[in-house]
Amino acid sequence: MNNLNNPIPLNDRAYLRSLGYQVGERGRFSTEMKDELAKRDWQPSVQEVFKPEVKPEREGRQLYGYDKQGNKIAFVICHLCSSHMIWCRCSKGVHAPRYIHSSKDPLVYIPPVAV
Numbered sequence: 001m002n003n004l005n006n007p008i009p010l011n012d013r014a015y016l017r018s019l020g021y022q023v024g025e026r027g028r029f030s031t032e033m034k035d036e037l038a039k040r041d042w043q044p045s046v047q048e049v050f051k052p053e054v055k056p057e058r059e060g061r062q063l064y065g066y067d068k069q070g071n072k073i074a075f076v077i078c079h080l081c082s083s084h085m086i087w088c089r090c091s092k093g094v095h096a097p098r099y100i101h102s103s104k105d106p107l108v109y110i111p112p113v114a115v
């Protein structure tokens with residue numbers, strides 16, 4: 001895979017796949033794979049690695065809800081898509097964790113409790 005129109009280098013996993021390795025989305029690299037990465041003639045810059053591909057959906061902040069006992073609980077991860085609230089694009093809003101039963105926050109969606 002050598003596309004001159006695409007100046008962004010492959011990340012480690014994509015690079016190893018291009019060499020024929022079976023590489024999952026997570027997990028450690030084998031010694032063999034680490035050797036291949038060390039031999040590679042470029043290193044992705046920090047800027048390239050962390051460059052977001054799309055804009056966040058919203059500004060980051062903590063979301064609040066209340067549990068059964070009325071305790072105020074903060075959260076930032078959507079229970080449905082497991083994304084941080086800045087990236088969550090769930091149509092109904094950021095899904096609250098199961099232990100949250102109510103919220104006054106307009107961004108928060110409380111899924112109906114399964115009976």
Ligand SMILES: [Zn+2]
Nearest residue numbers: 078081088090
């Ligand atoms: Zn979500």
